[in-house]
Amino acid sequence: xxxxxxxxxxxxxxxxxxxxxxxxxxxxxxxxxxxxxxxxxxxxxxxxxxxxxxxxxxxxxxxxxxxxxxxxxxxxxxxxxxxxxxxxxxxxxxxxxxxxxxxxxxxxxxxxxxxxxxxxxxxxxxxxxxxxxxxxxxxxxxxxxxxxxxxxxxxxxxxxxxxxxxxxxxxxxxxxxxxxxxxxxxxxxxxxxxxxxxxxxxxxxxxxxxxxxxxxxxxxxxxxxxxxxxxxxxxxxxxxxxxxxxxxxxxxxxxxxxxxxxxxxxxxxxxxxxxxxxxxxxxxxxxxxxxxxxxxxxxxxxxxxxxxxxxxxxxxxxxxxxxxxxxxxxxxxxxxxxxxxxxxxxxxxxxxxxxxxxxxxxxxxxxxxxxxxxxxxxxxxxxxxxxxxxxxxxxxxxxxxxxxxxxxxxxxxxxxxxxxxxxxxxxxxxxxxxxxxxxxxxxxxxxxxxxxxxxxxxxxxxxxxxxxxxxxxxxxxxxxxxxxxxxxxxxxxxxxxxxxxxxxxxxxxxxxxxxxxxxxxxxx
Numbered sequence: 001x002x003x004x005x006x007x008x009x010x011x012x013x014x015x016x017x018x019x020x021x022x023x024x025x026x027x028x029x030x031x032x033x034x035x036x037x038x039x040x041x042x043x044x045x046x047x048x049x050x051x052x053x054x055x056x057x058x059x060x061x062x063x064x065x066x067x068x069x070x071x072x073x074x075x076x077x078x079x080x081x082x083x084x085x086x087x088x089x090x091x092x093x094x095x096x097x098x099x100x101x102x103x104x105x106x107x108x109x110x111x112x113x114x115x116x117x118x119x120x121x122x123x124x125x126x127x128x129x130x131x132x133x134x135x136x137x138x139x140x141x142x143x144x145x146x147x148x149x150x151x152x153x154x155x156x157x158x159x160x161x162x163x164x165x166x167x168x169x170x171x172x173x174x175x176x177x178x179x180x181x182x183x184x185x186x187x188x189x190x191x192x193x194x195x196x197x198x199x200x201x202x203x204x205x206x207x208x209x210x211x212x213x214x215x216x217x218x219x220x221x222x223x224x225x226x227x228x229x230x231x232x233x234x235x236x237x238x239x240x241x242x243x244x245x246x247x248x249x250x251x252x253x254x255x256x257x258x259x260x261x262x263x264x265x266x267x268x269x270x271x272x273x274x275x276x277x278x279x280x281x282x283x284x285x286x287x288x289x290x291x292x293x294x295x296x297x298x299x300x301x302x303x304x305x306x307x308x309x310x311x312x313x314x315x316x317x318x319x320x321x322x323x324x325x326x327x328x329x330x331x332x333x334x335x336x337x338x339x340x341x342x343x344x345x346x347x348x349x350x351x352x353x354x355x356x357x358x359x360x361x362x363x364x365x366x367x368x369x370x371x372x373x374x375x376x377x378x379x380x381x382x383x384x385x386x387x388x389x390x391x392x393x394x395x396x397x398x399x400x401x402x403x404x405x406x407x408x409x410x411x412x413x414x415x416x417x418x419x420x421x422x423x424x425x426x427x428x429x430x431x432x433x434x435x436x437x438x439x440x441x442x443x444x445x446x447x448x449x450x451x452x453x454x455x456x457x458x459x460x461x462x463x464x465x466x467x468x469x470x471x472x473x474x475x476x477x478x479x480x481x482x483x484x485x486x487x488x489x490x491x492x493x494x495x496x497x498x499x500x501x502x503x504x505x506x507x508x509x510x511x512x513x514x515x516x517x518x519x520x521x522x523x524x
Contacts (some may be wrong), residue, residue, distance in 0.1 A: 105141030170344030204316030
């Protein structure tokens, strides 16, 4: 396993200690702890101890000049240069740290692989032509440049195709588990620090006569909220610094909220509000948020909340009033929690970082294949039904069932007593196992055909997507590729095969070989 040097724009040592102490969820490490669990040696490049070093001071000075030549954190980069070897990896959860290393890598002066996570578009500020030149140079020395926003990834890919893709950064669900509550909360909560328009929110809460809590930095209070000190339905908590109000204090307050509200200025930073949205998903809370097109989650399309236009007091008032409906809050909360569990969480994000770090991470998890195919399956998938009957018998227990198609062995599983062993009426006569409950729901008896065996008609339908070269390209997958099926077995899929999922029941994706697919299914 590799030694991974991690460069970041705040102290990961401090954050990791807060996580160990139970004061913070681990998604603020951006997968670093998961890299360690995977067997990699992690080297956190010093941050706190470098603050007084002349290289750090010069880096800050250079950044303040706003000159169009990014250099990154010089102290951290020279630290890596002194210690890193060819086989090591450099991982930067924030894109501001590694520009000089990437320049050197592009020139062939550094052999170490560099992975950088983008939080904002690559070109900002004046002298765009110069900035574009240096970004192309930086990109040439970076292995991959994924982003927390697909829109930002699209901007990166204009410079070099397939260099970036959107990541599914989401919550550490285990941290939030003790705080989740079934009941609908009583107050609307707005908490945060970057680009927050608390004044518009407070005005709307006062007009709607709803109970609200605001947690903000002291300077936000002084500039925007002092006038609401005596408003009876609004409680304001201000803190001198971010560190004075940690997650172990904030999370219980969020857990009792009716909804998480994220009011933003029109001049907000690109991913402003993402952390608060992540908290809402983890706790299963409805979301009211100023529209931000850099956020990949469409809260209205997902059914978890409502967008409000920037600085729209009346829009906020209407949104608050809509969530006076308890049943709507419950419904949105459940959808938010499901979204976090299935698609947006730190485990999925960490798997994506593992894939970015090395070719040896070749097997996609079931969550990953579900995520990758969700959009295309919805847009291009077609509904099919079986056009051939099957033979089935009850398993005696302990039988090894090998599923073999025209391509060879596909999977092998052990049948438990009471489950059903299905045999398709295809040339390969492939067999597979179905649990008793599922069998009763999906198959109708037709006739007995021998000892303990009968013929059945399948009544289920599937949504299937053909793996054409175009589809593989859109999924950013090569043929063949591997993924883990819902039952834990690894499957190999290749161009021409079909990926399928049931129309009813729990979401899962599995592979059907091309020959057997056309022998078994017909378009509905």
